[in-house]
Structures are given as structure tokens and as C-alpha cells.
Amino acid sequence: MQFRFDTLSEFLHMAGHGPYVWVCYAAGLLAISFIILGPIMKHKKVVKQSLQLRAIQAQIKNNDA
């Protein structure tokens, strides 16, 4: 188990295949982030809807009172 590249620039260059490999891993990062973000955004939306519902209900109560 040894690090296969001698310098950082060699690591990024990947013997000419650098752009391809790094673009793919960036895409992987993007895909994973997108999948993680999905439920989080939905949760936020539902929380906001709940607050709006509360506000409307409070307003109705005020109007009745």
C-alpha cells in the first residue's frame, strides 16, 4: 500500500488522464450532494408550509375573537 504518485502535480495530472478522472470524481461529488440535499430541501419546504398554516389559523382565530 503505497502512494502511487511522487508529487501533487503528478497526482493531479494522472499521466495525461487527469481531466477525465477529476471531472468524474467531481460529478460523483455533485451526484451525492444532490441526493443528500433532496430530503433536506423538502423538509425545509414542509416546515415553511407548517408555519404558514399556523399563521393562517392564528389569523382566523383573531378574526373570530
Add this chain to the structure above:
Amino acid sequence: MAWQWFNRLGSPKWFYEKTSAWMPWLLTLSLLIIVGCSLWALGFAPMDAKQGNSYRIMYLHVPASIVAMAAYYVMAVAGAIGLIWKMKLSSMVMKVAAPIGATLTVLALFTGAVWGKPTWGAWWVWDARITSVLILLFLYLGVIALQEAFVDQEMADKASAILSLVGTVNIPIIYKSVDWWFTLHQPASIKMTSSTIAPEMLYPLLAMIVGFYMFFCWALLAATRSEILQREFKTKWVQKILMADVASKQATGQEA
């Protein structure tokens, strides 16, 4: 006893409460595996004799395509359970599996195409595997589109369950057809990696596949949980959770 468990499993509230504890652990563990394996794949795995360094893309492409395919079956089975036993929770799992599977399919296609460029000289080659994955993407998009098209959630669930089941029957047929069609046009089948894969290359790949599966499990659970909150919006227990969420945010906001 088993029936009781099955019935309880169908309750969204029970599901939500039971999964709350392990979510952060599952996410952390799966991300650790994925990041760890990526680092290994990028820096520590030996260079391939034929393909040089571009084969490192395999560590993303192969797990993504495997899980993308598996996700379709998860979606179809969940749909079938929802359709036959009228279990709402199962239908929710089916609904949320589709975009996750589609994202992984797009990743598999993208990495496959980019990998193809240094290997075969072209951005897109109509080989059997990539074409099958492309058709899988169409199947996913069909289910997603069908879900969006219906206003009534129950009908949307039934329709997409039927479509996923029809797709499931078709996937082996499609796969075999495309495979056969490809060998007809290109008898020398190009393999993505050399036929015997060295253990040093294999173990990180297997670990990455496990990591992707775990991540998929987390994603499925997380997405189902937010779907539950959305669908069961009007119930008291959901409102309590949402309000607790708001209160905790306000508390931390005030502290900060």
C-alpha cells in the same frame, strides 16, 4: 407475531420514529466508506497496464451502475407491495426511489462516457452496457413523469407501481436484446477492465460498492421520511415534529 410486525411496518409514524436514531450514523459511515475508497482509488490503487490512470473512474462508474440497477428493483418491489397490500409507506418508498435511481443512472452514464474518451477515443460509444443504462434512465424518467402527471396521489402511486412492474419484466429482455444487438455490430467486445482483476484493484471496488449501497439505503430512508412529513402533513404527530424543529432552530438562532 410476524403479521403484527408487518402491520406496524406499514405505519408511517412508527417508521419515522424507528429510523430517527440511526440516520446520522448511516450517513456518516457510508460517506466515510465512499470518501475513503475514493482516496484509495485515486492515490493508492496501482495503475492499470492497458488503461493507465483513467481506469480509476471504474471505482465510481461500476458502483453507480450496480446501485442504479438495484434501485429500480427496489422501486418495483416497493410499488408491488404498495399496490397489492395497499401499504402507503411502501408506495412512498417507491416514489422516492425513482429520482435517486435516476441520479445514479445519470452519474453512471456520465462517468461511462468520460471514461470512454481516453479509452476508445470517443465521447459516446453505443456499446451494450451504456445503451442498457441509457434505457434504464428512460424507464426511471417514465416513472417520475407518471408520478408528476397525476394530481391524486393514490392514482399516481398505482400507475407508477404498474409501470415499474412492467419495466421490471422488460429489463432482462432489454438487457439481453441490447447485448445481442451490440455483439452483432461489434464482435470484438471491449472490456472495461482486463479480464483478471488484481486483488489490489478489486477490494477497494467491492468496498466502494458496499459504500454506495449503504448510501443508497440512507438516501431512501431520508427521502421516505421527508415524503412522510409531506403526506401526513395534517396529522398531529407531524405538526409536533415540525414545530419542534422550528423551535430548536429559533433556540439555536437566539444563542448564536
Add this chain to the structure above:
Amino acid sequence: MNPDNRKVDSVQQTDTKNEPLESSVKPANGAFASTLRRDLLIVARHRGELANPLVFFLVVITMVPLGVSPSPAVLSGLAPGMIWMVALLATLLSLDGLFRQDFDDGTLEQLLLSPQAAYFSVMAKLLVHWLSTGLPLTLMAPLLGVMLSLPDTGYLPLIVSLLLGSGTLSLVGGIGAALTVSLRKGGLLLSLIIMPLYMPVLIFGASSVKAAVEGFSYNSQIAVLGAMFALALILAPMAIAGALRMSVNN
């Protein structure tokens, strides 16, 4: 002469002598025959609509030399795939109307409410659809083969593969039509969800013609097309019936 037919006719007028035990032994071909008769009648009354898929077929094939190249060498290479593809597209376009009219006027609901299994009514509708779309397209295909310089050996496999394949296309397409019949703009969605399922049929259909053109045997492709047709014949009507029930319970 047929006691069965008479029984079917008497069902349509309330027959008080019909005991429950008798009605459970209704002839299975009752639903099939009456739906078949009705749909054929509808097609006969709108005979002009039969021409639509055929004209589409002709017009789009005409676009191929215009858009690609009129050279016979190029066209004959494209011919097997193009003819198959355009036949497939023409079938796809005709699918939206398969259940829509009956859905709109409530007949579909009645069909599903009948005591006989929906399987038979569905099969009858699919048969009529094939007779009015798939079969005419198949019969017209050799003409288009001539226009695209299809070599002589290609004609027989073209007809055989289209005969088998168009049946499968009607069956599988019916599933998409049943799923989207209750949606207003179901047409485009229908195409999206059915296309992936059509691809294996296209692959083997076009390949059978291509193989014949290149001088090889095409038996295996036809066999696979036959197998697909058999599978679709058994499974598709069940999926269609389920989807129709779902669509109707709006």
C-alpha cells in the same frame, strides 16, 4: 344456432329468469365477441381514420431521402431500420385513441363492471387496434421498401417481422394507453413511458430484415419476436385491465 349468443343477447335486456348460478357460468367469449363487434363497427363508421397511420408512414418515409440522401446505396442500408422505426412511431401515435373515446363517454367503466373478466374486452379492443393499425402498416411496408431501395431478400422478413412485431407493439402500447387515459395531455407521456419497452422489438425486427439483406438466416430473430409476442399476449392484458381499473376509479 348458438345458444351462447342468445344468452349474451338476453343479458342486455333484463332477464328475470336468469338465476345467479346461471350467470356465474356466462360464456367467456360473450364479452370478447360483443366488444369486438362494437369496436369493428366504430372503425367501419370512421373509415377515413384508417388512413391516418398509413399517410404518416408514407410521409415520414418520404422525408428520409430528403433529409439524408437519395442515393440508393445509402437508402438501402437505412431501409430496414427506418421502415421499422417509422412503423413503430405510427403505432405509437395511434395508441392515444385506443381507450380515450370509451373513457370519455363512460363505456370503459361499463366494460369493467361487466361480470366477465376485463381480459376479454381488452383483448378485443387490442385486436381491433391491430387490425386497424398494425396490419395495414405491415401490408403497406413493401411499398415503402421499394421507395427506400430495400434489396429483394428483405421483403419477406420485413412482412413477417412486422406482423409479429406490430402485435407486440399494440399489446405493450395498450399498457401505456391504459395508464395515461385519464390524463388530459396523456399523449406525450404515453410515448415516453412506452418507448423503452419498444426497443427490444425494434432491435430484433430491424435486425431480422438486415440479416436477410446481408444474406444470413433470420430465423432466430423471428423466433425471439414470436417469444416476445407470446409473452405480451399473456401478460399485457392483465396489466392493461389493472391500469384501466385504476384510471376509471378517478
